[in-house]
Ligand code: ADP
């Protein structure tokens with residue numbers, strides 16, 4: 083029977099192979115062995131019951147807590163040509179009767195129900211006349227009081243099982259601590275059932291924590307690099323949501339707010355606009371997210387730190403359900419921590435204790451300087467084995483990024499000591515920089531030996547250093563007054579027994595973007611973005627015509643494969659991810675038309691699916707030639723600096739020579755060496771347009787000296803590489 087399942091997977095859903103555990107679960111369900119499946123969001127739980135439902139003679143009843151999700155699922159199944167219906171209070175009497183008639187005639191495979199509908203006499207009577215082969219309980223954690231959204235109605239499901247002794251029971255959830263797991267098994271009487279526990283590591287999520295400095299700017303920098311992408315920005319309070327939303331709107335972003343202070347009507351409307359790609363960004367409190375099935379959410383930003391790891395995990399889990407690489411950016415500031423601490427202090431007893439533990443693990447996660455997946459997985463009782471995940475800010479950081487700040491740390495901390503540990507980071511920076519600020523003079527801090535010994539750095543750099551010292555545990559912030567205190571460990575640094583190493587500027591939200599890790603898939607990295615956009619437009623048009631969300635027609639992955647392989651025929655199209663027979667019939671023609679036209683216009687041919695690796699070129703003897711050729715194999719500038727044992731600037735000048743000789747180089751790899759935001763980069767480029775790229779001085783002046791020469795050199799090379807020398 084698993085052969086049949088595999089065939090359905092390809093024929094109907096257009097997928098080549100099962101995801102981990104799917105095959106095992108489906109095999110069990112088909113054998114009528116009860117199963118409990120715990121898989122993270124996006125793991126592919128739905129197919130575990132949808133495919134058996136299509137194979138069973140009888141009906142599969144799916145219990146789901148949210149009406150919006152049911153509707154979404156049925157719409158999706160409809161697109162795949164799979165007969166499914168739901169019964170709930172949103173249906174008109176005619177629709178209701180029509181669905182009942184379909185059920186009675188045995189022409190549907192799946193019936194979606196909320197638990198309260200299932201408990202109604204009319205529904206029970208209806209089901210008694212039908213053959214039910216499978217009971218699926220989605221979001222099964224709702225059955226447990228220990229879960230985060232307990233639904234009393236779920237409790238009654240246990241009794242229903244007895245009425246259908248021939249039906250197999252399949253319980254699914256994305257969140258289950260061992261306690262919740264036990265509850266589910268016990269309440270549903272599934273003691274002898276199989277339990278499938280998938281890893282909670284979401285491999286496609288890029289995890290990043292940045293120091294919050296100018297959050298609006300930081301978010302704008304980030305968004306600038308993500309035109310046309312869907313994302314969620316979480317804020318702590320309603321007020322913050324409104325503020326950020328109106329700021330983003332003023333900057334021309336397509337954003338909408340969502341929080342409990344808005345009327346139900348407005349909330350539904352905004353959520354709908356997001357799902358249908360009418361608005362790209364939703365700025366929201368934690369109230370947003372339940373019941374969102376949108377698979378192509380490309381980023382989740384936390385403007386404020388989340389309350390605990392569990393909610394953080396859930397919220398970032400809304401990104402990248404389709405398996406494509408997606409970003410999770412968390413902005414962290416010390417004052418957010420104090421804010422949460424303040425709320426915790428209002429609590430009492432055990433509640434307070436639990437909240438404090440939660441805060442502690444959250445802080446630990448944010449300040450951790452190893453792979454972020456370790457503390458995250460650990461929280462869910464899973465061990466993350468790899469040393470380097472390759473997809474979190476810490477793992478992506480390059481060796482050379484870590485610098486030694488011992489000398490500055492000594493200056494800074496002795497200034498903290500000299501001023502009596504009674505001041506905050508700004509004041510210390512002022513003293514070090516020899517400021518004539520009133521407060522400095524009033525306190526006679528201009529007479530201290532540390533006055534003016536830190537002119538080499540900007541005020542901002544000293545403040546960043548204070549954060550680094552807090553992160554490393556050398557300084558503490560008094561929680562009442564915000565003044566900095568020296569810790570025991572700091573003494574070792576002051577005496578020269580311990581060194582301080584770290585990253586000073588952790589405020590960049592897109593620095594990694596330039597060095598964006600390649601995904602494991604060429605389709606994702608190298609598809610034709612112009613065609614992709616055209617296909618997206620078509621998808622949106624077709625979706626609006628039918629009043630359904632675009633992703634129901636095809637997920638992004640499908641459009642990416644189309645814009646990578648350029649299929650010209652229906653046969654080839656059928657081999658594309660997510661194209662099954664029903665969708666081929668419905669949408670094959672309009673999409674093929676666009677692909678063909680695009681290929682004609684641009685002289686592109688269909689790509690055969692097996693392409694061998696390109697032959698490696700031999701390199702000539704000269705150094706800059708070697709560097710150039712090595713660079714062409716895809717190595718980063720940092721990598722080359724290490725390989726040749728020279729500084730980055732040397733590699734840059736080698737590449738410039740290579741370029742000057744008429745060779746071509748990829749500008750993106752050069753840009754990766756820059757740590758400027760895309761917004762800043764574009765400013766520099768504009769100035770180069772205006773002043774010409776050859777001489778840097780006028781550009782330096784033009785930008786008010788805000789970009790240093792090292793950066794300008796990088797951008798000059800990138801500019802020349804891009805625009806021809
Ligand atoms: P969950 O319910 O666990 O959050 P879904 O069932 O919604 O996850 O699946 C997430 C996405 O992955 C969907 O777009 C789904 O079509 C896709 N998917 C599921 N199984 C496979 C598979 N075997 N191959 C490719 N894509 C799959």
Ligand code: ZN
Nearest residue numbers: 453471474477
């Ligand atoms: Zn990592």
